[in-house]
Amino acid sequence: MKARIFVTLKGGVLDPQGKAIHHALEGLGFGGVNDVRAGKLIELDLADGTSDEDIDAMCRKLLANTVIENYRIEKVA
Template sequence: MAKVKVHVFLKPGVLDVQGKAVEGALKGLGWSGVSDVRVGKLIEFDFEGADAEAEAKRMCETLLANTVIESYRVEVA
């Protein structure tokens, strides 16, 4: 059984509204050196079967990531 982690994040150039909101909040709380905040998501699951990395990439292309505006990275342990 493989432990799979999929990191999904917006592609460069795509406006990250949530990242801007977090950046504004951090600055409002006194962290003035914060800039270019990007927010993503982490999806973790166990996978039983052959070639967990290839299957996780297929999952990303099919469901887990909107590949028009998002990129992803797969880690398998």
């Protein structure tokens, strides 16, 4: 079983990396980009039967810092 964890900065938390990417896109001539936010994708290869609670605990205890980040779990068959 695999799970994908998407970690993103909360709204209002400054994202200099996203800003730099935004500027680079503009530099390449791409107009119409209003904003860029960069995050992380963490793929977990898990033993079958790993509980949702355990995956959530992994996110809360390590994978995301919930002071500044949100996370979303996507289970892949």
